[in-house]
Structures are given as C-alpha cells and as structure tokens.
C-alpha cells in the first residue's frame with residue numbers, strides 16, 4: 001500500500017542560496033580549494049562558534065585525522081576515545097598509526113565519561129619525561145578524543161580541566177554539535193587543543209561533504225592549514241613536511257555558506273523538534289528523553305528503559321510501513337571487526353545503551369504534519385503492546 005508520508009531520519013535542507021552560490025563558483029571558475037566561499041565559510045564559523053580560527057577541510061574524518069596528526073599522534077601511540085561513537089573517530093586514530101583505547105560512556109548524555117578517563121589514566125599509566133605511558137603495553141598516551149554524541153555536549157569546564165590537568169592533547173569530535181553551548185557558553189570557550197565538525201549531508205548544516213578544525217591556538221591552526229594543503233612552503237613546489245590534500249573546495253564552501261546564513265533558524269528548529277517529541281510522545285512507561293542537558297539536538301532520540309523488554313525492530317518495521325524512518329544508531333567500537341581487539345576498560349554502559357537508542361526523524365525541513373504523523377504512529381505502537 002502506498003503511503004503519503006516519506007519521513008527520513010535526517011536529510012539536508014538546501015532551499016536557500018545554495019544554488020545561487022554554486023552558479024557563482026561555475027561562472028567565476030573558482031571550483032577548487034581556493035575561492036571566496038572558503039574564506040567566508042571559515043570567517044562565519046569563527047564568528048558563530050567564537051573560536052579564534054577555523055580551518056575548513058573536506059570531511060569530518062579529515063578534520064579528525066589532521067588534528068590528531070598535528071597533535072603529534074604517531075605509530076603505536078594510544079588515543080582514548082569513547083566506545084560509543086561513529087567509526088570515523090576510531091578510523092582517524094588508525095590513519096595516524098595510533099591505537100584507540102576504548103572508555104565507557106556516561107548514561108546521562110551518551111558521551112565519554114570523563115571520571116572514567118581520569119581513573120583509567122591514573123590507574124594504568126605513569127608519567128615519565130612529560131608524557132603518560134601505559135604500564136602494561138608500554139605505549140604513549142598521545143591524545144584524548146571526547147565525542148559530542150548526537151549533538152550532546154560534555155560540560156566544557158570538565159573538558160578544560162581534563163586538558164590542563166593531564167597536559168595531553170584533547171580533540172573534541174563535535175561532528176554533529178555545531179550550535180551547542182555549555183552553561184550558555186559558545187563552543188569557542190573550550191580551552192583544549194581543538195574541536196572538529198562534520199558538514200556531511202546528515203548534519204544540521206551541510207556542505208555536501210566537509211569538515212572543519214576549530215581552535216584558539218594560532219600556531220596549531222597555521223600547522224593544520226599548512227598540512228591540509230600539501231605543506232607547500234612557497235610559490236615553488238617545495239614541501240617542508242609530509243602533507244595532506246584535505247582542504248575544502250570552494251564548491252563545498254559555497255553550499256556551506258548558504259547553510260550558515262540560516263544558523264539560528266536551523267538551530268531553533270532542531271530544538272523545537274526535540275521538544276515536540278518529548279511533549280507529545282506518550283511513552284514515559286517505556287522510554288525517556290535526555291532533558292536538562294546541553295545539546296545541539298542534531299538527532300532527536302528516545303532511550304528505551306533497560307528493564308523494558310521490547311524488540312525495537314518491531315517498532316522500526318511498523319513505522320517503516322507508515323512512511324517513517326526510525327532506526328538504531330551507532331554500534332559500539334568494541335563490536336566493530338577492526339576494533340574488537342583494542343585496549344579497553346569496562347564498557348558495560350555503552351553495550352547496554354546502544355540497543356536502546358531509538359532515533360527519530362530530525363530534518364530541519366520536517367513539517368508539522370510529518371511531526372504529528374510520527375508522534376501518532378509511535379504512540380499507537382506503544383499503546384498496542
């Protein structure tokens with residue numbers, strides 16, 4: 001039976017000046033990694049996040065691997081990451097020759113549990129010549145990558161303290177968290193090495209594909225920009241170190257600039273969508289929402305209670321038939337074939353929670369009709385069990 005609804009989880013909202021900007025790229029022939037839109041995009045990111053510097057690159061993954069590389073992560077180094085993340089976080093560590101060290105998450109916001117990070121370092125590492133070394137494996141702990149899962153922030157003070165207490169580079173993977181604040185403070189108040197963003201198509205703001213490194217450290221920024229464009233040292237083809245080809249193109253930035261013009265509108269809509277679900281879904285016997293947290297609400301979700309034995313596949317199939325895409329989210333790194341054997345601490349929370357995260361349609365162009373239909377379908381499903 002055909003359905004008048006087709007409500008995806010998160011699709012781009014490209015109904016602004018994207019086409020106009022793209023035509024300008026074609027007309028001016030500035031389609032590659034130099035052009036006014038790349039500069040404009042970086043300036044806008046600096047203004048919106050209050051970070052001193054933004055370096056635009058071609059994906060969130062590139063932003064992570066470039067940041068890790070420029071923080072000094074090399075072969076055989078350890079990098080702490082949360083078990084619950086998108087695989088790109090772990091891949092980026094491997095791209096630099098490092099090994100992820102998996103730490104559990106905080107059930108209150110699905111993010112790396114900073115207390116567990118501190119305990120893991122203090123119990124398992126010793127500090128020698130200014131660096132932390134894992135006592136059993138002999139590896140150097142070279143960086144920590146907290147992830148702002150689904151747009152949820154970790155308290156900035158906790159992160160700033162982590163960075164200043166241990167002196168280990170901290171790179172926040174804020175892929176989907178553009179727009180997030182902590183205690184009303186903008187992202188740029190993070191006093192860490194850098195934060196990275198993704199502008200992939202499923203993010204609140206897209207550039208088709210793209211990413212950015214945000215930092216308050218001018219030296220780090222210059223290194224990132226230099227190494228993102230083959231580390232060429234002047235007009236001649238002389239390259240002073242091994243570089244990457246990770247720079248964002250003017251075409252990507254043209255789309256990104258049009259998206260950032262609608263910053264407040266998109267951020268407000270994401271928050272509205274979350275509030276709509278938490279107010280109208282009558283599922284408190286079965287599931288809950290993470291309220292009172294700082295979040296960009298990139299993807300809205302509910303968390304099914306751990307004592308509630310329900311096969312969520314049944315809900316997903318039922319919703320699919322009614323034209324709605326509901327789905328589980330990330331699968332923890334401990335279960336991913338390339339990362340199963342990684343060094344890990346106790347990862348119970350992540351293993352228990354990932355199956356209970358049910359993501360809800362969250363596109364900024366979702367209509368009232370579509371939101372009402374989604375709520376009606378989910379409420380009807382839960383009423384029937």
Ligand SMILES: Cc1ncc(COP(=O)(O)O)c(C=O)c1O
Nearest residue numbers: 059060061086088175198199200
């Ligand atoms: C937490 C996280 N990190 C990194 C990435 C990678 O970003 P990209 O797809 O732009 O490479 C994503 C993308 O979804 C993500 O969710």
